[in-house]
Amino acid sequence: MPMLNNFRDKEFLDQITILNEISGSKNPDALPGLLELLKNPVGDTSIDYMVVNALNAVLSSNEDKVVQGLSDAHDGYKILCIRVAGEYAIKKAAQPLVALAETETDLDRLMEILTSLARIADDTALPIFRRFLHHEDAFIQSSCIEALGKLEDPESIEHFKNMIIESEAPDRFEVCDITTWKAVDALATYNSDETITFLVEKLHHKNPTVRRIITDALIDTGARCVPMLLSVFKTGDTDNKILAANVLGFLRNKLGADGLVAAFDKGLADDHNVRYAVYEALGRIGTMKGIICLVDGLSETEELILLAVIGGLEKHINPGMISTLSTKIINADEQADRLAQGVIASKATGIFDALYETQGAADALMEALVASNDPEIIEEFKALLTEIGGPRAERDIQRLPQLSASARKALAADDSRSMCAMHRAILTDLGFEPFMASNGEEAYDFIEQGEEFDIIITDMNMPVMDGMELVGKVRSTPGLEDIPIIMVTTESEASQQNLAEKAGVTAFITKPFKPDELKAKIAEVTA
CATH class of the missing domain: 3.40.50.2300 (Response regulator)
Incomplete structure (x- = not known):
């Protein structure tokens, strides 16, 4: 190509200009000259790097040249073609890459080939991915797990399940290895009843990091997993119910909220920790049935559970709820004290603002606020009172203690x-x-x-x-x-x-x- 004639003799800036023009045009005529520069580098790191980029650009629009390059004798060019095949998902490169993988003994090169095959995502590669599922190198295993999940290979489902089951063995559960992580993600990609049910069953995996990965995978799956999560309230133990409620809360699905309320009504959430998790989930979702259940929860006497109820209601303020809460706080009994303290401890400024219109409720809330030892809470409600304004608010501001941060x-x-x-x-x-x-x-x-x-x-x-x-x-x-x-x-x-x-x-x-x-x-x- 004329542009590359006497390239080595040109000035640095001219060389950069030429390589940028080739990258932009992707002219296949530049391939021989670029290949020569790759095999015999100029020696300037910047220029040599730009040669590789220009080659990548030219090859991206010349699939046949990429496939030919997979058998090139020059290692650098061969690896570049392997990477380009994956980067641009060149389907016709799948079979030659499979052939390379079958005979490759260098682990780094094998990883490059498998990575490109995974990106191409062609069924042609299924046998090679299955073969290397049992490889001794964890990263090669992981690459194959990820690829088989992406291809939704039905033959691999049981293998992935067994990997997760085996990861709970007494000598393994303390560490979450990369293959377990990838097996969870792979099962989630199938998005089938079978795989989702299995992941829900493993929500309380012995390893906390695996639990987090399964939780994230189910949240990403979305509404499809709601029925499986709700079934935990019929068959699962306390820990599984708590984790299922947490996931349902993050999914924010109406059917999930209705199912949680039904579980509550059937006595399937009587455990304190489960009840707490259900209230938190209902607060996140915010359906009418869920809010009614939270309003009923205002009768809870346990401090932490009451905080979950108030925190949930803070996100879904409505006149009926405020009326009920106001009546309970004005009663001036032990529960009224708990509720007022809960509003303050939760920093439920929306509820405070709505209740402040009622003198009796406002007085109870101010008593709880004045008793607070938290400078941040005092300042937050002080700002709210300033915003509310008026003589009563000004008097209440004067009642607030002056607190300084602790050492x-x-x-x-x-x-x-x-x-x-x-x-x-x-x-x-x-x-x-x-x-x-x-x-x-x-x-x-x-x-x-x-x-x-x-x-x-x-x-x-x-x-x-x-x-x-x-x-x-x-x-x-x-x-x-x-x-x-x-x-x-x-x-x-x-x-x-x-x-x-x-x-x-x-x-x-x-x-x-x-x-x-x-x-x-x-x-x-x-x-």
Whole structure:
């Protein structure tokens, strides 16, 4: 090609211009010259890199040349053609790539070939993917699992199931390996009753990271898994019901909400932890039946459950609910005190605003607010009162205490808003400045930002980064080897407690618990 004549003798900027023009035009006439430059590099890193990019562009529109290049004697060009075949999903390259995979002994090269075949996603490659499912290299196995899932290979379903079952073996469940992770994702791609039912059955996998992956996979699956999740309330144990309710809440599906209410009415959610999870889920979904169930939940006396009820209602304020809540708070009995404290602890500013119009309810709420030891809560409601305005609001603002942040700091991580509210109330009562996070990643961000804590409290099951992973990261951070960590969870199995202890948890407290129990545990580990 004339443009590449005497290329090596040209100025640097001219060389760049020429290669950019070839990349844009994808002119096949440039292929021989580019190939020569690839096999005999100029020696300038920038130019040599641009040669590869130009070759990639030219090959992208010349499928026959890509297929021919798969058998080229030059390793660099051969690998480039392998990658281009996958990048542009060149179907006619599938069979030659399968032939290469059958004889390839270099693991890195084999991985390149399988990756391209996976991207092409042609049934021609099914036998080779099945063959390497048993390969000793975990990454090659994973590539094949992913490809077979993408191709929805029916012969592989049982193999994927067995991989997940075997990952719960006593000598394996403590670690989530990449093949288990990929097997879960692969089963989810089938989106069939069989595979979804299996994943729902494994919601309470022994490994918390696998639980998180299964939860995420079911949420991505969507409404299709609602019937399977609801069936857990008839056949599952407490832990499975809690996790099923969590997934249904994140799915925000009306049928899921109706099913949760039905389970509640049939007495299938009598356990405290299950009831708490159902209320949280109904708050996320927000159907009429769900809101009615939450309004009925205003009679709950357990603090954490009541926080879940109020937190759910805060998202779905309506006149009927406000009227009921106002009547209950004006009663001035023990339950009225619990409700007023719950509104404040939950930072339910919407409910507060609506109730403030009624004198008796407003007085009860102000008593609870004045009694708060949390500077952040005081400031948040002070801002709301300023916005409401008027003589009464101004007088109430004057009643608010002037609080300063504590010298002691505590970090709490939980994906439940109501649980975070309880942690916040407990920690401020104990004189800590609380830092709240909805998952392990958010919690660790505080640490990376330089915050120093006297104690960490974490849930085990959370999205994005679970409690076990958070504990591992904290314990591997210089200076945090001995910081007290309390893990709060619904787990009841001894194996889960053993996992927490091995990861570096200082103390383990199981729901349901009273605030005083957690206070005692905090005092114990920080003494």
